[in-house]
Amino acid sequence: MSLTAAAIDAARAEGRAALIIYLPVGYPTLELSVEAAKRAVAAGADVIELGLPYSDPGMDGPVIEAAAGRALAQGTRTRDVLAAVSEVAATGAPTLVMTYYNPVFRYGVDRFAADLAAAGGAGLITADLIPDEAGDWVAAADGHDLDKVFVVAPSSTDARLAMTAAAGRGFVYAASTMGVTGTRASVGVAAHSLVTRLRDAGAERVCVGLGVSTGAQAAEVARYADGVIVGSAVVKALSSSPDPQTALEALSTIVGELAAGVGASR
Structure with missing residues (x-):
């Protein structure tokens, strides 16, 4: 059973997209990052992606x-x-890890899947792993009942979209633009x-990321997508103050605005 898909479907049943x-x-800090994720859930996030820090993040702004x-x-x-996943998942929100594949490979693919489960x-969002090169991960994820979320871009061919829709579980991550993550004036x-x-290629759930930074932009994307993914704007809010409490309050405010945006979209 996909916990992520269930959360997206629950949002859909409420007449909105998932945040x-x-x-x-x-x-x-490690402690603040966990608390920030919990605050995001309390402020209206349906699903949390926890980023595994990596030294060569090609997709990140x-x-x-x-x-x-x-x-x-x-x-x-x-x-x-993995310890952070345990704490955040205890809130009840589906908690995915977003990572490049090398740390998973180095850790041991099946071991990573077992420990994540x-x-x-x-489940796992693999920013740089395509389905036709993901045999080991797909087998490990299936063996441990984990979501497999792959990323596609506007340049992806129809054949690749169909392959990705068939190989994944949870949702397909649609990058809104060719480029790296970051806030933008428009999506x-x-x-x-x-x-x-x-959707034409068979994807049941499609969530859009890259560039969404305001409630209005979230509402715009939520009119046609099943989920709206926001990263840079939330991280910016978290870094807005050296005082932890003020930073967490800023994060809660922006997540609340985004939640209102997806809630008012349909």
């Missing part, structure tokens, strides 16, 4: 790259991410078309 919030584990770099410098490692994790116009193409 998915990304936060890197270990930023600004400057905000998330800097946060991950600081987390690594402070000693955040895979075991810390044991921590209560819902890429290709996002709506990509969602339509994915």
